[in-house]
Amino acid sequence: MAQKSYNINNAHRKQTQQLDVYPRFLFGPGPSNAHPRILQAMGMRQVGHLDPQFLALMDEIQELLRYAWQTDNEFTIPVSGTGSAAMEASLANLLESGDKVLIGVNGYFGNRMTDMAERYGAEVHQLHRPWGTVFSVDEIRQGLEKHRPAILGLVHAETSTGACQPFDEIGDLCRKYDCLLLVDTVTSLGGIPLLLDEWKIDAAYSGSQKCLNCPPGIAPLTFGERAIAKLKKRKSKVANWYLDMTMLMDYWGDNRTYHHTAPINMNYGLREALRIVAEEGLEERWERHQTIGESFWEGLEGIGLECFVEKRYRLSSLTTVKIPEDVDGRAVHKHLLEEYNIEIAGGLGELSGKVWRVGLMGYNSRSSSVALLLGALKSAVALYRR
């Protein structure tokens, strides 16, 4: 064959070095540091997405996810995207244009749910609560009574505020009002007590990069029987092809029909993350997060810092710390990164400039993290007091 010649543009042929990044302590709201076993698993050689070995691995992931979530839901899978993709998958599949949806907004992620639901044509109503607080059963009841929604969306662990929504009675209320209960468990799965079936949650999603310590890029999703029933009764196609669970059911179910190529190595990582959860045990894991969280809170008090959320609703996996009025919050944050390789984050939305967000998630929830954080915070706060 005659050699063709091409007019190649080399302007973007950038010379780059081998990847090498500083060893950061990821104590922000996520990603948390990956467990070394998870990074190791992700480097395992690939098999195809229809290989019998991969199909067996998919079954294992589903089982281990059911354990982590405490659910018997058959439809329990990882979505091929990050936590926001799983959030969108739950809304895109469970609602149809014109459906009434009630969303609890007591932080940033209630607004994100609202934005998504509106794009799928829902009539969205919001229940409001000050950021950092949680909804009472009575408030939920009044909301359901007033709006009679098809879906109630709540955030279990608000990553923007550090507050943990209790779920006693809410599941029963939703059944009484013939409403699906959809819950964001992004920052709780694998770290905070979470009992999906006992709490009668109909649909939930999560992320991999919080208490599970798997890098972002894969996101758990589960639908219970009532959610599946609504999905199967849809009159319209799901308005999102990539996240269409009616098609993905045929890949994750017995048919194994090709839909899209699964992210093989991210699935390797998630499987390892869930193995680690199953090895440690949920109760042990929840208790560890609580103990470490409490020791961090006590330490903060010792260095004159205050938590933003009332103790009984405080998430052990994500603490919001009030930035003292005479301290330059951004400078502290930057100093921690530059001097200690510690990543923490500022506030989102209306908490911007008011709090730091500090995550102690999964593998990162241990005494050495607390000691390091307290030491670095104490010195940085002293340095940047105005």
Place this chain on the structure above:
Amino acid sequence: MAQKSYNINNAHRKQTQQLDVYPRFLFGPGPSNAHPRILQAMGMRQVGHLDPQFLALMDEIQELLRYAWQTDNEFTIPVSGTGSAAMEASLANLLESGDKVLIGVNGYFGNRMTDMAERYGAEVHQLHRPWGTVFSVDEIRQGLEKHRPAILGLVHAETSTGACQPFDEIGDLCRKYDCLLLVDTVTSLGGIPLLLDEWKIDAAYSGSQKCLNCPPGIAPLTFGERAIAKLKKRKSKVANWYLDMTMLMDYWGDNRTYHHTAPINMNYGLREALRIVAEEGLEERWERHQTIGESFWEGLEGIGLECFVEKRYRLSSLTTVKIPEDVDGRAVHKHLLEEYNIEIAGGLGELSGKVWRVGLMGYNSRSSSVALLLGALKSAVALYRR
């Protein structure tokens, strides 16, 4: 704090072994085998998605992607999902409900584009060609003249048929008819001659797991000026939150505004994949794929097997091989996997049962792959001749 006790369900607390999969030769339509340097990069410790180090890495990925695609397009990014997510991102962003879209269907993926475009409310018209053939400039011209679409969608390298669509004149035609040219380059990027700007392609997407040899889970997308202009003139919000490029532009652009958590380690992998492309050079890479492809085709002839696609339109990265009528195609396929650890695939859609699909992509495009494949195929075909 008093220790709470929970009623834990241990039914799904499955005991599993450390991950260990057979070393497969991934000679199907993708995923291809990951280059060892890419797996190594993916195992690098994480940084946060707003870490200065990650922001620098994002810039490098964008530059290297521009080189691989031969484009100066500023908006050139990886989407946080697999190739199908990037396909959907291009349609969800560039079309609005009611837009006319013309899609070339000469294989499986034209139908997928159609399904997606319809979900976003497009009025879809199709141009048809027998599977395994390509469209002539005249056919495209007639289609544009008849339908006057806002977008023309074509597949450069049809993974289902092994045919390569030429692009001479099509870009000019699209400009003449004031139509955006959207091209699927999933199986061509990094393996097959592809000159985005020279061909006047307005938008393109690809996958990571074909000729780039990065595991699936991240997918390149690029929009040229004409595409960006249409995006900026939208009257409605993009009907897909996760893939809303008007928001993602603020993360990949100068503002660095948080949208969703980027899949950090998949970005590490893609960066390494693109570094490898830049090191080898595009022309060298294209020539290698062509030489290896031709030696495979000659070898097939030598063992009495025939290619499905006419030679001048044949993809060197993905060969469709006719299954001889007296051979049990499925049995051959299975035998290759079980006896040789070789994955090839059967046909999709109307080519099901009629062809095998054999990929020699990126790192896998080398003489040892050809020798191994030919040896294994020869022996398996002899074994399963009826």
